[in-house]
Amino acid sequence: xxxxxxxxxxxxxxxxxxxxxxxxxxxxxxxxxxxxxxxxxxxxxxxxxxxxxxxxxxxxxxxxxxxxxxxxxxxxxxxxxxxxxxxxxxxxxxxxxxxxxxxxxxxxxxxxxxxxxxxxxxxxxxxxxxxxxxxxxxxxxxxxxxxxxxxxxxxxxxxxxxxxxxxxxxxxxxxxxxxxxxxxxxxxxxxxxxxxxxxxxxxxxxxxxxxxxxxxxxxxxxxxxxxxxxxxxxxxxxxxxxxxxxxxxxxxxxxxxxxxxxxxxxxxxxxxxxxxxxxxxxxxxxxxxxxxxxxxxxxxxxxxxxxxxxxxxxxxxxxxxxxxxxxxxxxxxxxxxxxxxxxxxxxxxxxxxxxxxxxxxxxxxxxxxxxxxxxxxxxxxxxxxxxxxxxxxxxxxxxxxxxxxxxxxxxxxxxxxxxxxxxxxxxxxxxxxxxxxxxxxxxxxxxxxxxxxxxxxxxxxxxxxxxxxxxxxxxxxxxxxxxxxxxxxxxxxxxxxxxxxxxxxxxxxxxxxxxxxxxxxxxxxxxxxxxxxxxxxxxxxxxxxxxxxxxxxxxxxxxxxxxxxxxxxxxxxx
Amino acid sequence: xxxxxxxxxxxxxxxxxxxxxxxxxxxxxxxxxxxxxxxxxxxxxxxxxxxxxxxxxxxxxxxxxxxxxxxxxxxxxxxxxxxxxxxxxxxxxxxxxxxxxxxxxxxxxxxxxxxxxxxxxxxxxxxxxxxxxxxxxxxxxxxxxxxxxxxxxxxxxxxxxxxxxxxxxxxxxxxxxxxxxxxxxxxxxxxxxxxxxxxxxxxxxxxxxxxxxxxxxxxxxxxxxxxxxxxxxxxxxxxxxxxxxxxxxxxxxxxxxxxxxxxxxxxxxxxxxxxxxxxxxxxxxxxxxxxxxx
Numbered sequence: 001x002x003x004x005x006x007x008x009x010x011x012x013x014x015x016x017x018x019x020x021x022x023x024x025x026x027x028x029x030x031x032x033x034x035x036x037x038x039x040x041x042x043x044x045x046x047x048x049x050x051x052x053x054x055x056x057x058x059x060x061x062x063x064x065x066x067x068x069x070x071x072x073x074x075x076x077x078x079x080x081x082x083x084x085x086x087x088x089x090x091x092x093x094x095x096x097x098x099x100x101x102x103x104x105x106x107x108x109x110x111x112x113x114x115x116x117x118x119x120x121x122x123x124x125x126x127x128x129x130x131x132x133x134x135x136x137x138x139x140x141x142x143x144x145x146x147x148x149x150x151x152x153x154x155x156x157x158x159x160x161x162x163x164x165x166x167x168x169x170x171x172x173x174x175x176x177x178x179x180x181x182x183x184x185x186x187x188x189x190x191x192x193x194x195x196x197x198x199x200x201x202x203x204x205x206x207x208x209x210x211x212x213x214x215x216x217x218x219x220x221x222x223x224x225x226x227x228x229x230x231x232x233x234x235x236x237x238x239x240x241x242x243x244x245x246x247x248x249x250x251x252x253x254x255x256x257x258x259x260x261x262x263x264x265x266x267x268x269x270x271x272x273x274x275x276x277x278x279x280x281x282x283x284x285x286x287x288x289x290x291x292x293x294x295x296x297x298x299x300x301x302x303x304x305x306x307x308x309x310x311x312x313x314x315x316x317x318x319x320x321x322x323x324x325x326x327x328x329x330x331x332x333x334x335x336x337x338x339x340x341x342x343x344x345x346x347x348x349x350x351x352x353x354x355x356x357x358x359x360x361x362x363x364x365x366x367x368x369x370x371x372x373x374x375x376x377x378x379x380x381x382x383x384x385x386x387x388x389x390x391x392x393x394x395x396x397x398x399x400x401x402x403x404x405x406x407x408x409x410x411x412x413x414x415x416x417x418x419x420x421x422x423x424x425x426x427x428x429x430x431x432x433x434x435x436x437x438x439x440x441x442x443x444x445x446x447x448x449x450x451x452x453x454x455x456x457x458x459x460x461x462x463x464x465x466x467x468x469x470x471x472x473x474x475x476x477x478x479x480x481x482x483x484x485x486x487x488x489x490x491x492x493x494x495x496x497x498x499x500x501x502x503x504x505x506x507x508x509x510x511x512x513x514x515x516x517x518x519x520x521x522x523x524x525x526x527x528x529x530x531x532x533x534x535x536x537x538x539x540x541x542x543x544x545x546x547x548x549x550x551x552x553x554x555x556x557x558x559x560x561x562x563x564x565x566x567x568x569x570x571x572x573x574x
Numbered sequence: 575x576x577x578x579x580x581x582x583x584x585x586x587x588x589x590x591x592x593x594x595x596x597x598x599x600x601x602x603x604x605x606x607x608x609x610x611x612x613x614x615x616x617x618x619x620x621x622x623x624x625x626x627x628x629x630x631x632x633x634x635x636x637x638x639x640x641x642x643x644x645x646x647x648x649x650x651x652x653x654x655x656x657x658x659x660x661x662x663x664x665x666x667x668x669x670x671x672x673x674x675x676x677x678x679x680x681x682x683x684x685x686x687x688x689x690x691x692x693x694x695x696x697x698x699x700x701x702x703x704x705x706x707x708x709x710x711x712x713x714x715x716x717x718x719x720x721x722x723x724x725x726x727x728x729x730x731x732x733x734x735x736x737x738x739x740x741x742x743x744x745x746x747x748x749x750x751x752x753x754x755x756x757x758x759x760x761x762x763x764x765x766x767x768x769x770x771x772x773x774x775x776x777x778x779x780x781x782x783x784x785x786x787x788x789x790x791x792x793x794x795x796x797x798x799x800x801x802x803x804x805x806x807x808x809x810x811x812x813x814x815x816x817x818x819x820x821x822x823x824x825x826x827x828x829x830x831x832x833x834x835x836x837x838x839x840x841x842x843x844x845x846x847x848x849x850x851x852x853x854x855x856x857x858x859x860x861x862x863x864x865x866x867x868x
Contacts, residue, residue: 328716417755419747434747436782437695441702443754448706451713 003108003123004029005093006158006523008130011035011066014182018045018083019063019093020168024157030093031161033130033168034183035066042086048179055167064093106518123518127511130184132500132525133162134169137262139504139528139536155506209254213247220247238478239369239379245485246373249275249539266491266537273490274539278373281484285370285377295367299360303352306388310349313391313466317341320462329455337459341395348391375481382477389470396467397562403460404560406449413446464557471563488537492530499527611851619844624837626800630739632829633788633803636810638730639825641780643813645760648769650817655772662775669779669787676790699778707771714762722759729756733781742785753781807833 006021006029017037023030036045049060065083092109106123138159169183234240249271289295321338323329366384370377386393415421416439421432434442494501503525511520528536556563585596587603647653670692714722733753738746757777761770792799807829815822 330712330716332712417748417751419751433744435695436745436750437698439747439750440699440754440778440782443751444702444706444710444758446751447755447758448709448713451717 002028003106004126005095005106005123006031006126006128007095007104008032008034008183009127010130010184011182012127014066014068016067017065017180017182018087019066019095020049020060020181021063022059022061022161023063023091024154024161027154029154029158030063031158032063033060033162033165034181037180037182040179044179046087052165052168056164058161058165060165060168062087062089064089064091064095067094067096069097104518104520125518125520126508126523127520128162128523129500130162130169133159133523134166134184135163135498136500136503136525139502139532206254209250213250213254217247220244238382238481239376242375242379242481242485246275246375249485266488267539269490270488270537270539273493274484274487275373277489278375278484279371281374282370282372282377285374286367289367289370295363296360299363302359302363302388303356306352307349309389310345310352310391314342314345316462317345320459324458327454327458329458330452333452333455337455340398344391344394373484375484378477378481382474382481385470385474385477392463392466392470395463399456399460399463400560400562403456406453406456407560410446410449410453413442413449416442417446460560464563467563486539488534488539491533491537495528495530495533500525502528502533504528504532607852609853613847613849614851616847616849619837619841621837621841624840625833626796628833628837629800629803629807630742632833633806634734634737634739635825635828635832636807637780637784638734639810639814639821640806641757641777643810643817644776645764645773646817648764648773651765655766655768658772658776659768662772662779666779666783669783673787673790676794700775703774703778704771707767707774710758710762710774711764711767711770712762714759719763722763726756726759729753729759742789745782745785750782753777757781 004027011032011034014035015037017035018040019032020034020036021030021032045062049062052058052060094107094109095104096106097104104125106125108123136159138156168181253268253272253275317338321334366380367377369380412422415429416434419431419434420429422428423430491502505526506523507526508521508523511522513519553563587595587597587601644653644658648655648658729752733749733756736746736749736752738744738749754777757774761773761777764770764773788799788802791802811822811826811829814825
């Protein structure tokens with residue numbers, strides 16, 4: 001039989017006394033939590049342990065005795081042995097330290113004592129750091145299943161026991177009382193007065209913010225703002241989407257309920273830290289932007305840039321209307337398409353001229369939004385980019401629709417060409433007997449579409465490339481916004497500065513393995529990997545759901561379906 | 575060798591599996607090859623009958639040749655589109671009259687098409703062709719001439735390969751479409767939109783309507799229809815000879831080999847046919863499933 005004893009490091013040099021802890025149910029494992037020193041009154045000890053049990057839900061009991069050699073106490077062994085009769089237990093541990101030895105010696109008394117000393121017990125002492133084990137959270141996080149529903153692992157039980165017996169550790173070394181305990185001592189509470197004050201102050205602040213948020217969500221849910229064009233517009237503008245996300249985040253942070261579970265607490269802390277980071281970055285950005293007339297320069301540079309883009313597009317269209325790259329295209333269709341797009345650019349330029357006087361004002365007020373956070377400024381930038389490149393989007397949509405229709409028509413006409421048709425009910429291609437006029441018109445259209453396809457495809461290709469450039473820019477902006485929104489900065493800093501807080505299993509180191517004495521192991525925490533930290537604690541946002549894979553994107557581009565920068569898969573419908 | 579395996583002369587072997595017999599499973603007796611049958615259901619072809627059918631193939635070949643001839647005339651400006659249109663109209667009307675005259679005697683159980691439906695179809699053909707002819711005219715402008723010729727040749731070949739020679743009346747989709755595709759390609763190289771229109775109408779007449787008429791003539795009078803086919807063949811050779819003598823010689827050679835040589839080969843080689851059938855063949859259900867009462 002192998003007996004495992006988890007022994008706190010802080011009790012190594014404690015005075016003699018009683019071992020307090022818990023036998024893990026169903027296993028030969030004891031978790032020692034504290035040592036109660038002499039002298040004590042047994043009934044007080046029992047009463048105290050019952051009180052602790054009531055507070056912490058951990059079945060704390062007396063495990064055995066602990067003897068530390070000192071000058072005063074000789075012949076203590078018989079007394080210790082007698083103690084077991086005072087605290088009736090089925091198993092009684094007798095741990096003692098010798099003067100010159102590093103290891104402990106241990107005896108297990110089985111009560112009733114018929115089996116006593118009959119078989120050789122091997123004892124393994126596992127020394128653990130009580131503070132670290134108490135504070136750490138074992139990963140992977142288990143789902144909150146009902147206790148007893150499934151037997152948790154030994155290590156998990158041990159962690160649970162230590163973490164939940166916090167009331168035991170609250171008793172101070174300097175407290176005057178009938179009992180003297182030895183366990184992990186906190187550094188004292190005086191240092192955390194500031195924290196306490198902040199805790200006190202946070203409650204009314206949270207209430208105030210929650211009230212403001214409730215008012216804001218009431219405003220956004222009024223019927224006037226939920227009319228169909230406004231709703232559609234706000235779902236397309238990334239700044240509005242960012243606003244709704246930020247509102248949800250603020251609601252999480254300012255909810256008046258204290259976080260009970262570890263996950264909930266981490267979520268709140270992460271959101272709060274990323275919020276603070278975002279706002280401070282935004283303030284930095286404002287302080288940069290509004291100095292040295294940068295805004296005016298930006299506004300005056302923006303319009304010529306847009307003009308220049310339009311002129312480049314015109315050149316591109318002229319090139320396409322000739323014989324681009326030596327390709328021979330259908331001249332008539334080429335001319336029609338080219339003129340159509342040229343007219344569009346003309347419209348666009350006049351629109352920009354109309355917009356020019358207001359641009360600086362718009363930029364000035366837009367820049368103020370960075371006070372809400374850098375993410376707002378970035379989202380607004382993305383929206384402005386989308387608005388300024390609207391003509392490219394239009395070209396792309398026209399080209400894609402035309403191309404898509406052509407491809408679709410060619411597909412079905414090719415089936416007609418072979419005398420087949422698509423059977424919708426059976427989802428397959430069937431043979432079909434067409435009429436003479438159907439065949440004739442179908443073939444005529446097929447020929448026309450086939451010969452016109454290269455021209456359309458070229459226009460589609462060019463405009464898709466332009467569109468993809470804009471989409472890539474917007475994607476970078478969205479990615480950075482999303483990074484700030486969802487990055488678990490708090491968890492990561494916790495992992496960096498106090499690695500034991502987020503543990504992923506433990507490792508053991510052999511302290512001493514002398515023959516004849518018990519084996520001594522030192523338990524150390526394995527810190528959670530950084531990638532795991534990010535994966536576990538990132539705040540879920542829309543881009544956690546992956547956008548189209550590259551293959552799907554290519555297929556969409558080939559077929560001529562419209563491609564958007566970021567498909568919101570979980571759009572909030574109501 | 576158990577006693578139940580030893581072949582007793584008293585027990586005759588029977589070809590049944592549901593009875594336990596003192597023979598191994600793969601046992602057969604000497605009567606096995608008596609059930610062998612050779613060339614069951616063979617039809618003895620006679621030379622002239624085969625030639626009469628083969629004329630149909632030659633006729634289709636000549637049709638393609640005639641179409642190419644007409645295109646050559648149009649392209650070189652020797653034939654005005656108006657003349658072709660008027661000729662097509664007259665020939666079409668005559669053919670329609672003949673088709674209508676032949677139809678009642680067929681006595682088919684299908685409901686015949688009304689004149690209104692025919693008129694509708696004709697209107698659709700003409701309006702679509704006429705409306706699209708300017709588009710078709712510029713369709714292959716930027717494509718090189720060789721590409722167009724190669725594509726047309728390929729499509730005409732596909733038309734000839736996939737043509738349903740046994741029953742030309744419901745023209746096969748692929749053959750008709752291939753022929754129309756080729757004619758659109760060729761017509762788009764002609765100098766004017768009216769040329770294109772005339773050429774497409776002619777193609778419609780030749781590839782879509784002529785097989786229908788020929789089928790009804792064949793059903794009604796098999797003898798004269800063969801001579802009609804021979805006439806078409808001669809016309810094709812003569813027409814092609816007027817613009818391209820080398821092509822005409824090639825066409826004549828092809829026609830002779832298809833109409834005269836291939837049937838000869840078939841009849842000659844029929845002696846060597848040796849098909850065996852017997853009890854080892856898989857079962858055939860002879861009953862017509864449509865007649866099973868249910």
